Amino acid sequence: MRIGLLTDGGYPYTTGESRLWCDRLVRGLARHEFDIFALSRSREQEERGLVALPPQVRRVRTAPLWAADRHPTGRGRAERGYGRRERREFAAHFEHLATALCAEGADDPGEPDGFAEGLYGLAGLAREHAGLGGELRSETAVRILEAACRAPGANRAVRAARVPDHLAFAGLLERALRPLSLDWYGDDALGAADLSHATSGGSAALPGLLAKRFCGVPLLVTEYGVQLRAQYLANGQLAAPVRALQAGFQRRLAAEVYAKAALVTPGNTHGRRWQERCGADRAKLRTVYPGMSADRFHAVGEGAYGGDPHTLVWVGRIEPAKDLVALLHAFAEVRRAEPEARLRLISAPAEGAEAVGYLAHCRALAAQLFPDEAAGAHAVGDNPVSFEELGGPEAPDLAAAYAAGSVVVLSSVVEGFPLSLVEAMFCGRATVSTDTGAVVEVIGGTGLVVPPRNPRALADACVALLRDPERRSRLGAAARARALELFTVEQNIAAFRGIYLELMSHNPVHRESAGRAAAPQPFAHPAEAHVPGRWAATSATRVPNTAEPKPSRATGPLAVLMRERLDIAEEGAGA
Secondary structure (H helix, E strand, O other): OEEEEEEEOEOOEOOOEOHHHHHHHHHHOOOOEEEEEEEEOOHHHHHOOEOOOOOOEEEEEEEEOOOOOOOOOOOOOOOOOOOHHHHHHHHHHHHHHHHHHHEOOOOOOOOOOOHHHHHHHHHHHHHHOOOOOOHHHOHHHHHHHHHHHHOOOEOHHHHOOOHHHHHHHHHHHHHHOHHHHOOOOOOOOHHHOOEEEEOOOHHHOHHHHHHHHHHOOOEEEEEOOOHHHHHHHHHHHOOHHHHHHHHHHHHHHHHHHHHHOOEEEEOOHHHHHHHHHOOOOHHHEOOOOOOEOOHHHHHHHHOOOOOEEEEEEEEEOOOHHHOHHHHHHHHHHHHHHOOOOEEEEEEOOOOOHHHHHHHHHHHHHHHHHOOOEOOOOOOOOEOOEEEEEOOOOOOOOHHHHHHOEEEEEEOOOOOOOOHHHHHHHHOOOEEEEEOOOOHHHHHOOOOEEEOOOOHHHHHHHHHHHHOOHHHHHHHHHHHHHHHHHHOEHHHHHHHHHHHHHHHHHOOOOOOHHHOOOOOOOOOOOOHHHHOOOOOOOOOOOOOOOOOOOOOOOOOOHHHHHHHHHHHHHHHHHHO
16 A cells, blocks of 8 residues: 655654654555655754665655745645735634634633634645745734734633734744645645555644545554643743643644544553543554664673673663752662662763753762772772763663663653663663653563652662662563563554554545546455456446346455355354
């Protein structure tokens, strides 16, 4: 089948989120064709180019969401100017959208409003006139937005908005709605796909909504991060009225995506709860864990060496959400109980002012809590806490980092899907982690879990494992078995292969061969068409014969196999 893969700021670019699992998915499903529709997030991302693509990727269409004055309408497609009638239509549709965003119930996805009416109205206008042009930044749009903020029943937070706030939100909304102006919704693009698969919510899923609206293409949405929560955190620097308007738009868009999707696949139960709160139907939700490569950890996981029995290892990104301050205070308690204990903090190089500042703060705290110690009067002092960069001589790769110690620690106060814990499980390491995000779901009883922001509880759990090598070994073996069962690339690919076939079995084919006049025909492309070999040509647009049908007997290998199974079943029943 042909899959329209929708991405935002990731695959097939060499940088960004979701690129690894998307690449593994595409390469693992070599029997399917993929058309990739990618939204880029920065000039640097575009300049770095695309990853090497496998042959099953037929084409790649891209569009930028980062340029301030760039209105992507697709290649070879020129926008037409708006006349008086078109401007009136735009004003009516935009008023529906703005009123829904400013309404008091904008944070409640169950409240009926005109969001969908306004969104699809604008999409239809953009499709008819080759884009929305500059209308979303026009004076008309700003005045409509201002009136909606001051209307009776408007959210209290948006009533305080002033002209600079209206202008700021109009700019954000214009970028978010740029997919409406793309030429991706014809029979030569998403309209030719059997299924649209959005790799995240938000802007990535918006083209899928329009493909379903205009072409009837079913939509599958996968969210391996809590997209709405990430957007809320990203809005923290905005003024309060702009933040309220942006939150209203993002929540309404998420609710519409969940409502129209044929299936939504969260990466864990933590994300699933967020989706349910945003209006997702529980019957449409199916958890599919991310697939990770276990091969690079095989030698460590199957090896007899269990790491230095006195060393705790932390691996991750340096940022405040990881709460390394609590970990350092917990390690001070560990050292009192186990004087030979060591802590190795291994991370990628810190990027950004916040990460660099937090790393400096942690280094200073470690120097204060653990002055350099020496075994004797003539020995060189050494600090039991070391900060190391991944790729250095002591930790050349992730496998070596996890092999360095016998216990892996996670001290986060905010966590989504804990990738570092899964990697530690692949390595057969016992773990101590805080109860955040999907940690308990991932660990599943194969490690120790303590409350976040509780250094004493974290220290007690670490000491318990350092003092009990047999328990460490049992937990590590159980953790590795669990990770190999649930979190491999193979299980992820198998899950999506089944989902693709399931969705196609419930949806008619929308290829051009089905004809424009006739309704889409279920099973217009039978399963036998995907089996290698030569087949008699059939036409999906064949006019059904109204005369009495003559008995026929299918001769394809699948039909022969089914007849053999029926014969066996009948023989068994007769016996």
